[in-house]
Amino acid sequence: MMIRYIALALIMFTALRCVFTIFKPVPCNFVSAMKLAFCRVGAVASRWNWRLRAAAILAIGLVLPTMAAPRSVEIPAWVKDVGARTAPVSENSVIVNTFGAANNGRTLATAAIQKAIDTCAAAGGGTVVFEAGTYLTGALFLKSNIHLRVDAGVTLLAVQDESAYPSRRTRIAGIEMNWPSALINVYGERNVKISGKGIIDGNGEIWWNKFKTMRHDEYEPRGLRWAVDYDCERVRLLVVYDSTDVTIEQVHLRRSGFWTVQICYSHHVTVDGVRITDNTGPSSDGIDIDSSHHVLVQNCDIDCNDDCLCLKAGRDYDGLRVNRPTEYVYIRNNTTRNGHGVISFGSETSGGIRHVVVQGNRAFGTAEGLRFKSAKTRGGFVSDVLILDTVMEDVPVPFVFTLDWYPIYSYVTLPKDLNNLPPNLAGRDKLPEHWHVLQTPVTPPERGFPDFHNITIANATASGARRILTSTGLDTRPIHNIHFINVIASGETAGEIKYGQDWTMQNVKFTTPTGAPLKITNSENVEAPEVTR
Secondary structure, three states, X not given: OHHHHHHHHHHHHHHHHHHHHHHOOOOOOHHXXXXXXXXXXXXXXXXXXXXXXXXXXXXXXXXXXXXXXXXXXXXXXXXXXXXXXXXXXOOOEEEHHHHOOOOEEEEEOHHHHHHHHHHHHXXXXXXXXXXXXXXXXXXXXXXXXXXXXXXXXXXXXXXXXXXXXXEEEEEEOOEEEEEEOOOEEEEOOEEEEEEOOOXXXXXXXXHHHHXXXXXXXXXHHXXXXXXXXXXXXXXXXXXXXXXXXXXXXXXXXXXXXXXXXXXXXXXEEEEEOOEEEOOOOOOOOXXXXXXXXXXXXXXXXXXXXXXXXXXXXXXXXXXXXXXXXEEEEEEEOOEEOOOOEEEEEOOOOOOOEEEEEEEOOEEEOOOEEEEEEOOOOOOOEEXXXXXXXXXXXXXXXXXXXXXXXXXHHHOOOOOOOOXXXXXXXXXXXXXXXXXXXXXXXXXXXHHHOOEEEEEEEEEEEEEEEEEEEEEEOEOOEOEEEEEEEEEEEEEEEXXXXXXXXXXXXXXXXXXXXXXXXXXXXXXXXXOOOEEEO
């Protein structure tokens, strides 16, 4: 008789799994799941004898723990395919000093270093090395099969002369335009490596001061905050553009005039063990991955004055025209310190950002943590993102989502008086080309609404926050299918979700001084975390 009832319970177990799987996902809260189960079978069970009821209870007890189990957070198989697949292996080696490069930090060494690079490349590739010392240099262009080795005791110091960085076609803040070359450039090359424990110093103060003057004294008073980042040409430290199989390893990067590392239109790139410091100037991002794929960033330590690690994919009309996603990116075991965001997605989202795994990163005092940002004219999407094992200490806002980021920068408004332009534009017959690109409208307007969805944040802790979570979608485009699993955070307030849809919270606990709940408005099917004092 007992065997018969166990068999009956197993049959009910199978049937209940089918019902729950087909008709409605089981809530992650076990108690509410039990209530739902009994409601669903209650009408029928009321007509059963006690033996059948016992079998049903046993079946529910068996099925619900499996159905209420946490969402899968397995790391996808593609992560094994990211990063550089090859590196230069030639035994050929050249020393820049034999080409006349001075290491006194005062004599310009650009031509001699570039000649060493070109000679090594013409011989089939190899390693370019430096004797200890400081080398004052302008833009350098690496070639395929070259390993630039900057050993301990070597410093490459950027010369503060804008003519030393010839203008090239590139992408800046989401649009294609002409811009000064970086200090170190990998343009249209393959199989390149930059390594060593020496220093590459952007010497960026003149560009920091240039931007501050233009922004605060010349552009913002004229309502041109949106334009100054594009008009103020500043020198990046290291750019990988339209290249493949590039490795950047161990080097110490400091004082970049603008972004520190930009990886644009490239694939199979590794950044490993890089240290970024002393970037106190504006827009001194750490590592930007821009419409690129199969990128690995690991073991880096970043201290800067903008986004520490950032994924980008184009801005507005021009980004939608190019339509190149950032995808298959693995970011792991990094440390961030000063900066605007630990891991930032956007605001340039036009080409889409997808297939991203972020794992095992730590943040100390970074302004914002996991930061998803875009604007109503960007379009594109952020999706299929898995963020695991994040630790954030003294990060004021650990979790941020917004589709209307920084309006005075994101939305272009031409001044009414075109005769009152900033001094660097005075007397021009026409406005800069990039102004026309920036003001080209996205049509129809709804094409500009970005879509944030299918994002999972698991196994995260945050302490010392001001506001733990803030999320603002659009009334026409809610931020949806966001999943928090095993998240423990403490801060002054829990925060707010506005215009959200289909959010789940599994073992998510916030602690605040008052225990006031997370505010949820204009949202549908959004679960709240547990908030306690």
